[in-house]
Amino acid sequence: MTLTEITCWLLQLLLVPALSPLFVGLTRKLKARLQSRRGAGILQPYRDLRKLFNKDEVISEDASWLFRAAPYLIFAVTIIIGASIPLFSTVLSNTYTGDFLVVVYLVALGTFFLALAGLDTGGAFGGFGSSREMMVAALTEGGLVLSLLVLALISDTTSLTGISENIGDLSFTSFTPIILAFISFSIALLAENSRYPFDNPSTHLELTMIHEAMILEYSGKRLALIEWASANKYLIFIALGANLFFPWGIAHSLDLPSILLALALLIVKVTLFCLAIAIIESSIAKLRIFRLPDLLLTSFVISVIALGLVS
Amino acid sequence: MDFLITPAAYLIMLAFFAAGALGALLLWRNDRAANAWSHWLAIAGSAAGLIFSGAVLYKGVAPSFAAVSSLPLLSLSFRIDRLSAFFMLVISLVALACSIYALGYVRHYYGNYSIGVLGFFYNIFIASMIAVVTAHNALFFLIVWEVMALASYFLVVYENREPSSIRAGSLYFIMTHAGTVFIIIAFLLMYRCAGSFDFGALRDGLSDASPLMRNAIFVSALIGFGAKAGIIPLHVWLPSAHPAAPSHVSALMSGVMIKTGIYMMIRIYLDFLPGSYLWWGLALLVAGAISSLLGVLYALSESDLKRMLAYSSIENIGIILLGLGSALVFQSFGLDSLAALGLAAALFHTINHAAFKALLFLGAGSVINATHTRNIEKYGGLIKVMPQTAFFFLIGSIAIAALPPLNGFFSEWLTFQALFQGVMAFDVATKVVFILAIGSLAFTGGLAAACFVKAFGITFLARPRSEQAMHASESARSLLVAMAGLSLVVAGLGLFAGVVLGELTPVAGSLANLRGAQAADVAGFRSVSIEGGFASVSMPALFFGLAAVIATVAVAVRILARRRKVRTGPTWDCGTDLTPRMEINAEGFSRSLITVMRGVLRPSSETEIEYHDASGYFPRIGTVTMGLHDIYQTYIYKPLRDLTTMVAGQVTKVQSGNVNAYILYIFLTLIGLLFFLDVQS
Numbered sequence: 001m002t003l004t005e006i007t008c009w010l011l012q013l014l015l016v017p018a019l020s021p022l023f024v025g026l027t028r029k030l031k032a033r034l035q036s037r038r039g040a041g042i043l044q045p046y047r048d049l050r051k052l053f054n055k056d057e058v059i060s061e062d063a064s065w066l067f068r069a070a071p072y073l074i075f076a077v078t079i080i081i082g083a084s085i086p087l088f089s090t091v092l093s094n095t096y097t098g099d100f101l102v103v104v105y106l107v108a109l110g111t112f113f114l115a116l117a118g119l120d121t122g123g124a125f126g127g128f129g130s131s132r133e134m135m136v137a138a139l140t141e142g143g144l145v146l147s148l149l150v151l152a153l154i155s156d157t158t159s160l161t162g163i164s165e166n167i168g169d170l171s172f173t174s175f176t177p178i179i180l181a182f183i184s185f186s187i188a189l190l191a192e193n194s195r196y197p198f199d200n201p202s203t204h205l206e207l208t209m210i211h212e213a214m215i216l217e218y219s220g221k222r223l224a225l226i227e228w229a230s231a232n233k234y235l236i237f238i239a240l241g242a243n244l245f246f247p248w249g250i251a252h253s254l255d256l257p258s259i260l261l262a263l264a265l266l267i268v269k270v271t272l273f274c275l276a277i278a279i280i281e282s283s284i285a286k287l288r289i290f291r292l293p294d295l296l297l298t299s300f301v302i303s304v305i306a307l308g309l310v311s
Numbered sequence: 312m313d314f315l316i317t318p319a320a321y322l323i324m325l326a327f328f329a330a331g332a333l334g335a336l337l338l339w340r341n342d343r344a345a346n347a348w349s350h351w352l353a354i355a356g357s358a359a360g361l362i363f364s365g366a367v368l369y370k371g372v373a374p375s376f377a378a379v380s381s382l383p384l385l386s387l388s389f390r391i392d393r394l395s396a397f398f399m400l401v402i403s404l405v406a407l408a409c410s411i412y413a414l415g416y417v418r419h420y421y422g423n424y425s426i427g428v429l430g431f432f433y434n435i436f437i438a439s440m441i442a443v444v445t446a447h448n449a450l451f452f453l454i455v456w457e458v459m460a461l462a463s464y465f466l467v468v469y470e471n472r473e474p475s476s477i478r479a480g481s482l483y484f485i486m487t488h489a490g491t492v493f494i495i496i497a498f499l500l501m502y503r504c505a506g507s508f509d510f511g512a513l514r515d516g517l518s519d520a521s522p523l524m525r526n527a528i529f530v531s532a533l534i535g536f537g538a539k540a541g542i543i544p545l546h547v548w549l550p551s552a553h554p555a556a557p558s559h560v561s562a563l564m565s566g567v568m569i570k571t572g573i574y575m576m577i578r579i580y581l582d583f584l585p586g587s588y589l590w591w592g593l594a595l596l597v598a599g600a601i602s603s604l605l606g607v608l609y610a611l612s613e614s615d616l617k618r619m620l621a622y623s624s625i626e627n628i629g630i631i632l633l634g635l636g637s638a639l640v641f642q643s644f645g646l647d648s649l650a651a652l653g654l655a656a657a658l659f660h661t662i663n664h665a666a667f668k669a670l671l672f673l674g675a676g677s678v679i680n681a682t683h684t685r686n687i688e689k690y691g692g693l694i695k696v697m698p699q700t701a702f703f704f705l706i707g708s709i710a711i712a713a714l715p716p717l718n719g720f721f722s723e724w725l726t727f728q729a730l731f732q733g734v735m736a737f738d739v740a741t742k743v744v745f746i747l748a749i750g751s752l753a754f755t756g757g758l759a760a761a762c763f764v765k766a767f768g769i770t771f772l773a774r775p776r777s778e779q780a781m782h783a784s785e786s787a788r789s790l791l792v793a794m795a796g797l798s799l800v801v802a803g804l805g806l807f808a809g810v811v812l813g814e815l816t817p818v819a820g821s822l823a824n825l826r827g828a829q830a831a832d833v834a835g836f837r838s839v840s841i842e843g844g845f846a847s848v849s850m851p852a853l854f855f856g857l858a859a860v861i862a863t864v865a866v867a868v869r870i871l872a873r874r875r876k877v878r879t880g881p882t883w884d885c886g887t888d889l890t891p892r893m894e895i896n897a898e899g900f901s902r903s904l905i906t907v908m909r910g911v912l913r914p915s916s917e918t919e920i921e922y923h924d925a926s927g928y929f930p931r932i933g934t935v936t937m938g939l940h941d942i943y944q945t946y947i948y949k950p951l952r953d954l955t956t957m958v959a960g961q962v963t964k965v966q967s968g969n970v971n972a973y974i975l976y977i978f979l980t981l982i983g984l985l986f987f988l989d990v991q992s
Contacts, residue, residue: 053868056875060882062774064694066705072868076860080853096838096852101724102715106853108760109714115764119895121882122692122773127895134764135903138757145727145753146746153735158728158846217882221872225864293907300750307734307746 004254012092016082016239019267020231021045023238023274028202030278045231049224057220060121070117071218071225077110078232085236086164086243088262089251093161100148100158103240104141107192110229111137118214129213136191136198136210136292143299144188150181150306151244160244168247180306182245187299189237193230195277197287197295235270238277242269315366318376321389321445324363327356328438332431339427346417349430353410353437360403360441367396368814375447384508385454390447393821394582398444398574401662404800405566405669406437408793409559412673415789416559419680429469433560436462440563443571449498449508456494456571460487463568466560467552479551486548490538494575497531500524501583510583514823518585525584529591532579533598540572541625542632543602544943549625550609554617554685558676561617565624566669570661573631580639581654581822589643593744595636600751603629607758608908611765611901612939615685616675619766620668623711626755627664630726631657633748637729640741647828649736652841653729654819655812655830660722662811663804667710667719670797674704677790678770681783687769687897691776697785701771703794708763710801713756716853718804723756724848725812728841761904769897776891808850809839898937905939913940 025042032039059068084097084106097106111133118130152158154174155166167178191198194211201211215226243250249265251258287295314320331352338345367374373395377388391399413433417426439459446452464487468480502508504524505516520528534545541549553565580587606626613619634657641650677700678693679685694701710717730752733745775781785791804811813833820827833839838849882889905914917936923929 053872054875057877058880059877061879062692062882064701064772066694066772072861072865073857076857076864079860079864080856095840095847096849097856099724099846099848101727101846102848102853105713105715105720105724105756108712108757109709112709112712112714112760112764116768116772119764119768120772122889122891122894123882123884124893124895127773127900130764130768131895131900131903134761134900135907138754138761138904139907141757142750142753146750149731149734149749152731156845158731159844220875220877221868225868289903290906304746304750308739308743 008089008092008254008259012087012089013079013083015087016232016235017079017228019270020235021049021228023235023270024231026271027234027274027278030275031282034278034282045227049228052219052224052227053221055220057222059219060123060217062122063120063217066113067117067120067217068222070113070120071222071229073113074110075225075229075232077106078229078236081106081236082232084160085240086161086247086250087239088259088266089254090161090165091252091254093159093165095159098159098161100152100160100163101145103160104144104148107233108137108141110233114214114226117218121217123217125213125216129210129216132210132289133214135289136296139293139296140188140191140299143184143296143303144192146300146303146307147181147184147188148244150177150303150310153307153310154178160240164243164247164250165252167244168250177306177309178245180302180309182241184299184303184306185241185245187295189241190277190280191292191296191299193234193237196281197284198292200286238270238273239266242266242273313370315362316370316372316374316391318374318389320359320363321374321376321391324356324359325438325441327352327359328434328441331356332434332438335427335430335434337427339425342421342426345425345427345430346414349426349434350410350413350417353413353430353434354407356434357403357407357410357437360399361407364391364396364399364403367391368393368400368818371817377447385450386448386509387451388447388509389442389445390510391445393818394574394577395445397658397662397815397818398570399441401570401665402437402440402444402567404662405563405665406440408669408673408797408800409562410437411796412562412676412790412793413557413559415787416676416680417557418787420557424469424471429466429557432462432465432469436466436560436563440568440571444574447510449502449510449513452510453491453495453498457491459568459571460484460491463556463560463564466556466564468555469557469560470555473555475551476555479548479555483548483552486538486545490535490545493531493535493538495535497528497535497579500528500531510578513583517583520584522588526588528584529580529588532576533594536572536575536579537598538572540569540576540628541602542598542628543605543625544947546602546606546625547943547948550613550618550621553621553624554615558617558672558679561621561676562669562672565621565672566665569624569628570665573628573635573657573661577635577654577657577822580635581642581650581824583823586824587639587643589640589741592636592639592641592643593741595632595639596744596748597636599629599632599636600748601629602626602632603755604751604758605911607755607762608905608912609939611758611762612905612912612914614687614897616678616687616690616766616770617672617685619687619762620671620675623759623762624664624668626759627660627668627711630723630752630755631660631664633657633752634660634726634729636748637726637733637745640733640737640745642824644736646736647825648830649729649732649842651816651819651825651828651830652725652732654822654825655815656722656725656729658815658818659725659808659812663710663718663722663801666797666800666804667707667717670703670707670794670801671711673790673794673797674700674707677786677794678704678783680786680790682777682779684777684779687766689777690770690780691891691894692772692774693780693783694771696783697771699791700786700794701767703791703798704771705767706798706801708767710805712760712763714760716805716850716857718801718808721805721808721848721850723752727752728846731846732842758904761901765897765900769895769900773894774889774891776894776896805850806854807836809833809836812839902937913942914938915940 115130118126199210251262335349373392375390442455504520538545610622638650638653710719713719713723816830840847
C-alpha cells in the first residue's frame with residue numbers, strides 16, 4: 001500500500017465522525033434562518049459534544065451493563081458504516097463490508113441496542129420511545145432495501161462503491177426507476193434519522209418524541225457518544241443519497257486534484273441535501289404516529305414500481 | 312478414520328439411544344438414577360451421531376446398509392448421503408446441547424412427574440429423528456416417522472396434569488396424522504410410478520412420471536410435510552404444542568423436528584422428482600413469504616415467551632422456504648448453479664435456526680424454571696439476577712434478528728442474494744413474485760428485530776414486574792454449559808460462514824437434480840462472493856472490525872473523560888414514585904405495530920370496568936383484555952370441522968349399530984362382487 005492510499009483510507013475512516021456535527025449544525029442553522037430565527041452557530045454541535053464529554057455522569061440505579069455498553073457499540077457501528085460507503089473515491093472499494101445489505105443491517109444493529117438501552121432504565125418514556133422506534137425501523141426496512149436494490153440491479157452489483165461507480169456512466173433513459181428509488185430512499189432517510197414528519201429532532205416533549213425519549217436517561221460522555229452516533233448516521237444517509245443517486249464528481253482515481261474536487265463536491269452536495277431537509281422540516285407538520293405507516297408503505301410501493309421498471 | 316463411517320458405528324449410535332430409553336424405563340422408580348442414565352446415554356449417542364455425520368460430510372462417501380425383513384416391501388435400510396448427513400449433524404448438535412441441559416433441568420420434575428418416562432420418550436424421539444433423515448425405504452420411513460410423531464406427542468403431554476398440555480397434544484396428534492395421510496398418498500403415488508418403496512428405485516423410477524402425477528406428488532408432499540414444518544395455514548398445532556413440552560424438548564421440536572419436513576421436501580423435490588415445474592417454486596416462495604411475515608407478526612403479538620418462540624419458528628421456516636423456493640424456480644429454468652445457491656441458503660438457515668432457536672428455548676426454560684411462569688409480563692430485571700442466562704439469550708436474540716456479525720445475518724444475506732438473482736433473470740410474472748418475496752424478507756427482518764427487542768427487553772431489563780422475578784436466581788451449571796455451547800456455535804457459524812458455505816456447496820451439489828453445481832465463490836475464511844462479484848461480504852471483517860472499533864472507542868473515551876465521575880441515581884420519575892407498573896409492558900410494546908397491521912392480525916380488545924356505585928362515574932377496577940382473533944380457526948378449521956361433523960352425522964344413518972343390517976351389507980356386497988366378477992370374465 002502506498003502512502004497516498006493509507007492517507008485516503010484514514011481520511012475515509014475519519015471523515016464521517018469529523019464532519020457529521022458540522023452538518024447537523026448546518027441543518028439547524030438553515031432551519032432557523034428559514035423560520036426567521038437567528039439560531040446557534042454552525043459549530044454548536046462540536047461545542048455540545050465537548051461540553052458533554054467534560055461532564056460528570058449519572059446512571060440510573062435500575063440500569064444494567066447493557067445500558068453502559070450500548071453507546072460504545074452504537075458509535076462503533078456508525079464508524080464501520082462510515083468506512084464502508086463511498087464518500088469521495090470509488091477506488092476505495094470495500095468488498096468486505098461494503099455490501100448494501102451489510103450497511104442496512106448494521107444500521108439495524110445500532111437501532112436494536114438503542115431500543116434495548118431505552119428499555120433498560122425502566123422509565124415510562126424510554127419504553128414508549130423504544131416501542132415507536134422499533135415500529136418505524138421495522139416498517140422502514142422494506143423501502144430502504146428495495147430502493148437500494150433498484151440501484152444494485154441497474155449497476156449489476158450490490159457493492160455500494162460499485163453502484164456509485166456505475167450509476168454515473170448511465171444514459172439518461174434509465175433514470176425513471178432511479179428517480180422513483182430516490183423518492184423512496186428519501187422517505188427512509190427521514191424516518192431513519194428521526195426527522196420530520198416522523199419525529200422532531202429537537203423536541204423534548206416526552207409524549208411525541210421517539211429518539212429523544214429513548215436516550216432520556218443518558219448523560220455525560222455516553223450521551224455525547226449517542227448524539228455523535230446519530231449525527232454520523234445522519235451524514236451517512238445523506239452521503240449515500242448524494243453518492244449513489246448523484247455520483248457525479250466522485251473520484252475514480254487517487255490523484256490529488258480529483259480527490260480534492262471530489263471532497264469539495266461532496267460538501268456541496270451534502271449542503272444541498274441539508275438545505276432540502278431544512279426546507280422540508282420547515283414546511284410540513286409532524287404526522288400522527290399512526291399515519292407514519294402510510295408514508296413508509298408509500299416508500300415501499302414506489303420502490304416496487306421502480307423495480308418493475310428496471311429492465 | 313474409515314471405521315467412523317461403518318454401519319457398526321451408526322448402529323452403536325442408535326444403541327446408545329436404545330439403551331438410554333430402556334434403562335430409563337427400568338429405573339423409573341429412582342428419579343435421580345433415571346435422569347443420569349437416560350441423559351448421559353443421550354449425550355453419548357448425540358456425540359456419536361455428530362462424529363459419524365461429520366465424518367460422512369468430510370469424507371463425502373455415502374454408507375448404506377439394510378437389515379433383511381420377512382415382509383416383502385419393507386426393508387430396514389439406511390443410506391447416509393451428504394444431505395442426510397447434514398440433517399443428522401443438525402439433529403445431533405442440538406440433541407447434544409439439549410441432553411446436557413436436561414441433566415440439570417429435569418430436576419424440577421423430581422417427585423412430581425416420572426423422569427423414567429421422560430427419559431424413555433426423549434431418547435426414542437432423538438433416535439427416531441435420526442432414523443427419519445437416514446431411512447432409505449418409504450415404508451420404513453413411515454414407521455420411524457410415526458414413532459417420531461408418537462414420541463413427541465407423549466413429550467408434549469408430559470405435564471399431564473395441565474389441561475392445556477392435553478389439549479395441545481390432542482391438536483398435535485390430529486394434525487400430524489392428517490399430515491401423515493398426505494405423506495402416505497405421496498408415497499403411494501410414487502410407488503405407482505416406480506414400482507418400489509426403495510428410495511434409490513424412486514429416484515430412477517420417477518423419470519417417466521406424467522405431469523399430472525408429478526404435480527399430485529408435489530401437492531401431497533407439500534401438505535403432508537408442510538404440516539410438520541408448520542407452514543401457514545397448516546401451523547395451528549405448532550404454537551400450542553411446542554411450548555407445552557418441557558423446554559429442552561421444545562428446543563428439539565422447534566429447532567430440529569420441524570426441519571425433518573424440510574428435509575423430505577428437499578429430498579422429494581430436488582432428488583426424486585426429475586426436474587421441477589415453475590409453479591412449484593413460485594408456490595413455495597408465496598408460502599414462504601406468507602409464513603415468514605405472518606409468523607413474525609404473531610410472534611410479536613404473543614406475551615407467552617415460549618409461544619412467541621414457537622411462532623418465530625414458523626417465520627424461520629418461511630425464510631428457509633424462500634431459499635428452497637428460489638432453488639426450485641432456478642432448477643425449472645435449468646440454472647443449476649443458482650439453484651444450488653438458493654438451496655445452500657436454505658440449508659444454511661436450517662442449521663442457523665436450529666442453533667439459535669434451541670439456544671433461545673433453553674434460555675426461556677432457564678427463565679421459566681427460575682420464575683415459574685411463561686408470561687413475559689411477569690418478568691423484568693432478570694439481567695441482574697441471571698446475568699449469564701441473559702447474556703446467552705442476548706446472543707440468541709441478536710442472531711435470530713439477523714443482525715451482523717452473528718450467523719443469522721449471513722444466511723439471510725445469502726437468501727436475499729438468491730432472491731436478487733431471481734429478480735434479474737425472469738419474465739414479469741416471476742419477477743413480481745421474487746420482488747414480493749424480497750419485500751417480505753426485508754419486513755420480516757425488521758419485525759424480528761422489534762420482536763426480540765421486546766422479548767429480551769421486557770424479560771431481562773428494567774425493574775422486576777412480579778415477586779417471582781424479584782426472587783429469581785441463576786440456573787444450575789449444566790443449563791449454563793449447554794447454553795454457552797450453543798452460543799459458541801452461533802458465533803462460530805457467523806465467523807466461519809465462508810467455510811461453512813464451502814462445506815454446504817457439495818451437499819447441495821450431491822442431489823440428483825443439481826449434479827455437481829457450484830453455489831458461490833468462497834474465498835475460504837476471509838470472504839464470500841456471489842455470481843462473479845455481484846455481491847460479497849466478509850464475516851470476519853465485520854466481527855473483528857466491530858470488536859476493534861469498540862475497543863478503540865472505549866479506550867479513547869476513557870482517556871478523554873478520565874477525570875469525570877460516574878454516579879448512580881434513581882431513574883427520572885417526574886416527581887412520583889416509580890413502580891414496575893409504570894414501565895412499558897410486552898403488550899404495550901408491540902401494540903403500535905399490531906395496530907398498524909390490524910388488517911391482517913384482527914386484534915381484539917375487551918374492556919371491563921367495575922364501578923364503585925350505580926352512577927357509572929367512579930370506576931373501581933378497569934381491566935382491558937387484548938388478544939387476536941384466530942382467523943384460521945374461524946375461516947379454515949371451523950368450517951372443516953363442521954363439514955366433518957355433518958358427514959359423520961350422515962354416515963351414522965348407514966352405520967346404525969344393528970348387526971342384522973351389517974349382515975345385509977355383507978350379503979349385498981358379496982352378490983355385487985359375484986356379478987362384477989361375472990362381467991369381468
